[in-house]
Amino acid sequence: MRKLYFxxxxxxxxxxxxxxxxxxxxxxxxxxxxxxxxxxxxGRSHRLSLDVGHKEVxxxxxxxxxxxxxxxxxxQNSASVSTGYSDAVSGTRQIRMLGLAGVYTQxxxxxxxxxxxLGQPYALTYTPGDWLTGxxxxxxxxxxxxxxxxxxxxxxxxxxxxxxDERLHIGFYFNDMLRPELxxxxxxxxxxxKSLSTIVLVHGAADTEWREMSAMDRNKDGFRDQxxxxxxxxxxxxxxVAPNGLQLRWGGKVGLxxxxxxxxxxxxxxxxxxxxxxxxxxxxxxxxxxxxxxSANAYVKMALPVGRTISNTTATSSVRSNVAFVAxxxxxxxxxxxxxxxxxxxxNSVMLSxxxxxxxxxxxxxxxxxxxxxxxxxxxxxxxxxxxxxLQDTERDFFLRRRENELGSYAELTLHPSRPLTIIVxxxxxxxxxxxxxxxxxxxxxxxxxxxxxxxRASAGLGYRTANVLADNLGxxxxxxxxxxxxxxxxxPALQYGAADFKAFNRQEKALTWGISLLQKFSLFGDDNAxxxxxxxxxxxxxxxxADQEYAPEYIYIYSTDALAYSNSWQADxxxxxxxxxxxxxxxxxxxxxxxxxxxxxxxxRIDRALQSRYKGLLNLQYATRFRRWVFDAxxxxxxxxxxxxxxxxxxxxxxSPAFVQLYAQITHKIDRFDLYAGCENxxxxxxxxxxxxxxxxFSATFNSLNVWxxxxxxxxxxxxxxxxx
Numbered sequence: 123m124r125k126l127y128f129x130x131x132x133x134x135x136x137x138x139x140x141x142x143x144x145x146x147x148x149x150x151x152x153x154x155x156x157x158x159x160x161x162x163x164x165g166r167s168h169r170l171s172l173d174v175g176h177k178e179v180x181x182x183x184x185x186x187x188x189x190x191x192x193x194x195x196x197x198q199n200s201a202s203v204s205t206g207y208s209d210a211v212s213g214t215r216q217i218r219m220l221g222l223a224g225v226y227t228q229x230x231x232x233x234x235x236x237x238x239x240l241g242q243p244y245a246l247t248y249t250p251g252d253w254l255t256g257x258x259x260x261x262x263x264x265x266x267x268x269x270x271x272x273x274x275x276x277x278x279x280x281x282x283x284x285x286x287d288e289r290l291h292i293g294f295y296f297n298d299m300l301r302p303e304l305x306x307x308x309x310x311x312x313x314x315x316k317s318l319s320t321i322v323l324v325h326g327a328a329d330t331e332w333r334e335m336s337a338m339d340r341n342k343d344g345f346r347d348q349x350x351x352x353x354x355x356x357x358x359x360x361x362x363v364a365p366n367g368l369q370l371r372w373g374g375k376v377g378l379x380x381x382x383x384x385x386x387x388x389x390x391x392x393x394x395x396x397x398x399x400x401x402x403x404x405x406x407x408x409x410x411x412x413x414x415x416x417s418a419n420a421y422v423k424m425a426l427p428v429g430r431t432i433s434n435t436t437a438t439s440s441v442r443s444n445v446a447f448v449a450x451x452x453x454x455x456x457x458x459x460x461x462x463x464x465x466x467x468x469x470n471s472v473m474l475s476x477x478x479x480x481x482x483x484x485x486x487x488x489x490x491x492x493x494x495x496x497x498x499x500x501x502x503x504x505x506x507x508x509x510x511x512x513l514q515d516t517e518r519d520f521f522l523r524r525r526e527n528e529l530g531s532y533a534e535l536t537l538h539p540s541r542p543l544t545i546i547v548x549x550x551x552x553x554x555x556x557x558x559x560x561x562x563x564x565x566x567x568x569x570x571x572x573x574x575x576x577x578x579r580a581s582a583g584l585g586y587r588t589a590n591v592l593a594d595n596l597g598x599x600x601x602x603x604x605x606x607x608x609x610x611x612x613x614x615p616a617l618q619y620g621a622a623d624f625k626a627f628n629r630q631e632k633a634l635t636w637g638i639s640l641l642q643k644f645s646l647f648g649d650d651n652a653x654x655x656x657x658x659x660x661x662x663x664x665x666x667x668x669a670d671q672e673y674a675p676e677y678i679y680i681y682s683t684d685a686l687a688y689s690n691s692w693q694a695d696x697x698x699x700x701x702x703x704x705x706x707x708x709x710x711x712x713x714x715x716x717x718x719x720x721x722x723x724x725x726x727x728r729i730d731r732a733l734q735s736r737y738k739g740l741l742n743l744q745y746a747t748r749f750r751r752w753v754f755d756a757x758x759x760x761x762x763x764x765x766x767x768x769x770x771x772x773x774x775x776x777x778x779s780p781a782f783v784q785l786y787a788q789i790t791h792k793i794d795r796f797d798l799y800a801g802c803e804n805x806x807x808x809x810x811x812x813x814x815x816x817x818x819x820x821f822s823a824t825f826n827s828l829n830v831w832x833x834x835x836x837x838x839x840x841x842x843x844x845x846x847x848x
Contacts, residue, residue, distance in 0.1 A: 209597030263583030
């Protein structure tokens with residue numbers, strides 16, 4: 123870790139020195155100093171995009187409404203995306219959208235698919251909020267251009283650009299548990315005309331010893347409420363623009379992440395880890411866990427305009443046909459243990475794309491593309507449960523290896539048959555060599571501007587993804603149960619230990635998602651200052667993979683099923699600006715998400731998905747003074763009940779979590795180039811009291827940390843600053 127901190131310090135020094143040497147222009151996007159006059163633009167922090175699909179846009183102001191250390195935490199002001207924990211030991215943040223886990227939502231980095239495999243559960247926590255200028259959430263069927271993985275939608279992250287006028291941004295965060303976080307972004311033009319420019323992005327955070335001693339076991343169960351985390355991320359993006367319009371973008375990102383959890387006095391030393399393995403049956407033995415991840419990405423994008431320039435009817439903008447090539451490399455490696463369970467995995471993947479966009483008119487176009495993905499996965503699981511049955515050293519070892527290569531093509535047509543109507547129709551075909559199957563993925567979108575204030579949208583499409591059953595359900599390792607990989611249906615012979623056949627229990631998941639939404643703008647004690655939107659989306663699984671912890675109290679069965687599984691989501695949003703610089707957002711979502719659990723000795727059981735809240739309400743108020751010198755934010759969340767899985771194997775023992783409210787507040791004050799902010803999360807100090815079952819007997823079959831339905835950390839105060847140099 124010392125080498126890591128030294129590298130981090132050197133990188134910061136280089137970025138700061140380069141930024142200070144760069145020229146500092148006097149204008150910026152949000153605020154332009156014209157002598158004695160200052161022009162300030164005020165835009166909504168949360169809005170519905172004008173695009174054809176149902177897309178919610180969270181601007182930079184929306185990201186900064188709370189001290190959003192990562193993208194996963196920036197959705198506290200959204201009912202469309204919910205944030206929670208996968209378990210009470212690892213501290214891994216996860217999202218849910220349309221009533222389903224975040225692994226069914228495709229993640230994009232400036233329209234480029236990222237972390238599709240083993241690293242996907244961590245992806246949103248690996249992007250700091252200070253690195254971004256906006257986030258867009260597309261619900262329902264997505265464009266076929268990005269692939270077939272999006273079953274419930276897409277989350278696209280827009281980073282700070284190499285051409286930004288902001289030469290240096292520094293963000294510092296500090297909370298009452300003495301956890302510091304530092305983010306730095308430095309855009310550097312290497313030529314005066316910005317034809318060649320770069321940006322350096324750095325993030326570092328580490329829990330201090332004070333946090334370990336003072337505030338990491340508030341419920342007094344002997345376990346850390348959150349693991350001790352240390353992470354470092356760095357990215358470098360480049361842009362070259364040639365006189366003929368050629369754009370060449372390339373860059374890379376690297377991340378290191380370490381999480382130490384378990385009993386509060388477990389320090390992760392080899393001696394303590396060895397004691398777990400040899401003296402697990404002694405009451406004095408401490409339970410510990412550790413996750414160490416390494417991620418790396420590199421990409422090259424080239425786009426060349428071809429053909430003539432086409433202007434729209436108002437001549438305010440123009441478009442031009444273009445051809446593009448994209449090459450993308452991803453690496454993710456993890457080395458983790460949870461008590462006696464050990465999990466090691468590595469993924470390497472390369473994606474190559476060729477795209478041609480042709481514009482017939484300014485509003486009618488076609489996109490054609492070829493895409494190839496080569497991916498290699500190596501996973502090893504040591505599932506040691508000697509309290510259930512005496513085992514040899516290697517008797518519970520599984521090796522899940524696969525080389526999953528795909529080749530696909532697609533076509534997408536955008537039509538504008540009449541002024542108020544826009545239609546997008548797309549189809550793609552992909553051949554998966556590993557599963558020896560061809561996917562046919564049709565998708566369509568419609569937007570109808572019924573009037574100047576009313577917009578109707580509809581979408582539908584298929585989606586496919588390969589479940590990474592261990593990475594997608596990492597929390598199952600933080601239990602004392604045996605994991606059983608079985609075929610379809612449940613009750614088929616379990617896979618033998620050793621070289622497990624991945625295809626025997628994990629066919630690709632397949633789902634149909636369709637939805638409809640209506641947006642109505644109107645005047646409410648003002649001029650076009652309010653809007654209300656309502657939407658409904660349904661995802662119907664045609665094939666899914668389940669990690670079933672409710673079949674038996676001592677086992678977790680993983681199997682593939684064609685049984686009925688679906689999720690229905692209704693949502694309504696109300697936006698209102700009653701006064702200048704005063705925004706009101708009120709939203710409510712109701713979810714009905716169910717799946718079928720197979721039972722070999724009886725009929726299948728259709729039941730609510732575990733830990734999915736049935737409804738969520740949100741109220742956000744923001745007021746800013748002139749020139750945004752002061753900004754006041756307040757948020758209230760109402761979280762509905764969720765079904766808590768049974769631990770006995772009898773579904774009749776299931777229960778519901780209580781509904782609860784969470785409150786947030788933040789004040790920001792602008793002083794010259796500095797933004798100072800202070801706030802409080804979970805003001806009411808609401809916490810789930812006993813997230814870990816049998817915390818006093820961690821080396822037993824009854825130990826379980828999966829059933830997390832509420833916040834694990836209580837009231838948290840924080841302060842921070844942002845420095846912006848133009």
